[in-house]
Amino acid sequence: MYSANPMGSVGERLLSYIDTSMQRDNNYQIAVRMLENFDSLKDMSISQIADMCFVSKASISRFCRFLGYESFKEMRDALGIDYPISYDYSQRFFRNLTADPRAAFLAYAKEAQQNIAETISEENLAELPKIAYAIHDCRRVAFFSHHFLWDTGRYLQNKLFSMGKVMELYLDRSSQLACAQSLQPEDMAIICSVGGSYPIRHVDVCNSIRDSKCSILAITQNPSNPYWNQAAFVMRCGVSNANDTGKYGALAAIDLVVQQYLLQYGGDAFPSAFDPAR
Template identity: 20%
Template sequence: MAIYDNVLIKIRDMKDSLTPVEKMLADYILANVSEIPHLSIKNLAKASKTSDASVLRFCKTMGYGSYRSFIVSISTSIGSMNDEQKDQYTDIQPGDDLSTIISNISLNNCKSIEDTQSVLDRNEVAKAVKLLRGSSRIVFFGIGASGLVCKDAEQKFSRINKMCHAYTDGHSQLTAATLLGKGDVAIFISYSGDTAEILDTLEIAKKNGAHIIAITKINKSELADKANVLLGISTPEVTIRSGAMGSRIAMLTVIDILFAGVASAEYQNVKKYLTKTHNILASKHRR
């Protein structure tokens, strides 16, 4: 069972993908956070105009086996949620001066990393690292801004002698997925988890027996549901003006975590490869 450092952030991020009844509960909880730890199941059900059974189902959706464990997590999350409300994500506004832009973009990126740390399931990270260490080949699939994250991942894992490649357009992704087999690991990177090209590629990769790791928004999506390992990020894309800034930073952070996890576990070999690659690049710079 996945337990999150801040369940309130998870509720916020998952709200739009919940069932109508679950959304009623989510809205009530987020609007009345300080009251929730003092409510029984019956009182929460009555206040949110739902039912006892709906409350229990909601707890399970959020990763908790009982109402009590859910309430304990709510209590421990309240302090950090209060801090978060003081520093909300801020979008770029027309006419903002450079000082404001520097401050807001830096704050948004920092919060994306902090919020992702709060929802990232440590057990899933451990599973992902284990799969990557035992893989025959690693492939990264992503479109657009997610494709840039794939390229970063390819560069990192190549330096420690992992056979890997990033595929960032629909046609090459379908071709690469067709050639995958057991022992290969396919990492799918998609903020929404519903990108058509990614889902088409996912079906082929699964059919061929590859292990599937998803890096996507904490949400209910087809990609999240079909992955063997789910690494959830937390970052609202405020509006079209800010593009995919926050999600890109969060995804890059998850890639860094996976890379460091593999590198730490295989330190002796990794040190050798990093030294070799560093030396050859340094020799080029001296010319």
């Protein structure tokens, strides 16, 4: 059974690199050419890909390792794994979308709104001051997730940084594992996993987090996962991930953390808000 080192598909890795690269060097050009010819990659040899990208086979091998794969073969094996959009949307949803797009959109919005409303629960609100305090006072804070939820981590990272707190965030599994292995009891790990599958898919990362004895904040719709028993905080981010609507609850939970942290530690950014003359 294939066990991918990087989070997500080869396509996601290539897109993430293109989106975040600061240099348009050889690696950037290789990524662009691979994306432009993505449907053909799984049937191409390393020599053919090298010719397509106008580089050497050694350059392709190095680029594969740069993406987080141990070899070209491992990357090509990963290309054989299908990630159809039907994983995100049910056949029933597509039938409804085809029959009546407006009704399907409204039903989708209702489910997303329900997840957001469930996230803003009394239980979550009661925990927020303690969560913000834990983030503020820990030595290091690191975010662990994959796919879209990794992007919510980027959002949290930027917001915390604007309020003086640096949060670590790594895209590939090997870097997440190295970060987890370096955590200490005075640190904090935030694990965002709507379905609660992250501890199952990335056992070594989560075991390292557990062994570090650091504080854990879990953001999930599945609080019954036994791994969360060791979490200091569990924020439930809605009740349904049907048709990929769970992401709205996850983002709502992240926003609650941001706003609570702002309330407790970001007041210096709004001096006029406390000026009686205004």
